[in-house]
Amino acid sequence: MRRLWLSLIPLLFASCFGREVETLVIRGSDTEVNLVLQLAENYMDTHSGVSIAVTGGGSGTGIAALLNKKTDIANSSRSFKDSELQLAAERKLEVVPIIFALxxxxxxxxxxxxxxxxxxxxxxxxxxxxxxxxxxxxxxxxxxxxxxxxxxxxxxxxxxxxxxxxxxxxxxxxxxxxxxxxxxxxxxxxxxxxxxxxxxxxxxxxxxxxxxxxxxxxxxxxxxxxxxxxxxxxNGSYQIVRPLYQYLDGAPEGIRKAFLQYELSPEGQKIISENGYYAINDTYRKKNEKYLESK
Structure with a gap:
């Protein structure tokens, strides 16, 4: 309930003063939900007029929501399946993967x-x-x-x-x-x-x-x-490690891009490390850059 109110506070505050609210919907991975909630709360603390709603349900749920254009970002602890990529192509979606944590x-x-x-x-x-x-x-x-x-x-x-x-x-x-x-x-x-x-x-x-x-x-x-x-x-000694994805339809712009950049910033990566996950390495950072670089 506290997190729900946190996401509504910017909306209520902005509406009282006639300001336009930027909204972001993120759905998917149960593995990622608590981490992304924490990142969203921290982001909203310093960005008034932004409302971010984060829910779980599983990676498949998030990907299905993206394919059906029901979410801005799909959290997923796995890559897209071939059948999902085919469906995305049929629906003319441009699937963009961002790896934000390990x-x-x-x-x-x-x-x-x-x-x-x-x-x-x-x-x-x-x-x-x-x-x-x-x-x-x-x-x-x-x-x-x-x-x-x-x-x-x-x-x-x-x-x-x-x-x-x-x-x-x-x-x-x-x-x-x-x-x-x-x-x-x-x-x-x-x-x-x-x-x-x-x-x-x-x-x-x-x-x-x-x-x-x-x-x-x-x-x-x-x-x-x-x-x-x-x-x-x-150092790779423990072998059961995986990247955590956030998928979008098309190159991120506006609030989608701003929030992703926050997650990948030193501050965002520090929050990730403090919550039991691991910061991304240079290999993943370079893969992300081509989608996040300024046009």
Missing amino acids: DALSFIVNENLPIEQLSIEQLRGIYTGEISNWSEVGGPDQTISLYGRQSNSGTFTFIQTHILKGNYSPDMKQMNGTAQIIEGIKRDKAGIGYVGIGYIVNSEGQVTEGIKVLCIQGEGQSWAVSPLEPANIT
Whole structure:
């Protein structure tokens, strides 16, 4: 409710004084929603006469909204699918991708489960159903409870493509959002789920109570790496990292461009880093420049 009022305050204030309000609608990724809400709040604090509405629902929801011209910006934790690009072309949309942050995906278990690390190969076996008991990976004799996202989630797609390289086990519980996965793991002593680090680590680096973040042994590695150490993300030691996208129809102008530039500015990137995500590197920065440079 507080965030709703924050987005309405500029609108009410401006209308009282007869000023035109610039509005921006952003929809999509559940992974990105809290981060973009924080960025939007900070932006509106210093830009009166601007109203930014941010909602989640999943990457697929945001992309569908963009394709149907129901949003200005689509948040997505995955790239466009070929079928979506084809639909965009049929509707004469010019899909423009902006990468504004990096996200480390973590695998979490109940804090009382005596498991500290897994390999990517073991994760693949667990989530495809080939491994069904914790005793098979050095844990107690308990049936593994799988938690994941629904198929319209970019996180669902990323894990399937980059970790499983196949289909999920039909026994996986498909949760509506990240918060539901976290709550499920807190209650389920045999559960495992995947969530973005930004969702479970506060600004002091403390992990949400009731869960444990696993160290992951990547492919080609002989040791397990924690995603809780920022250096492991920036130096590439932790392998489950992905770019976070914001898609637009056409090169950004006006309020769309101004807000994107704010997100990519030193101030915006600092906010991103303080909220459990990671600033983009030079490679992504250069990709963004061609869409944001002045005409």
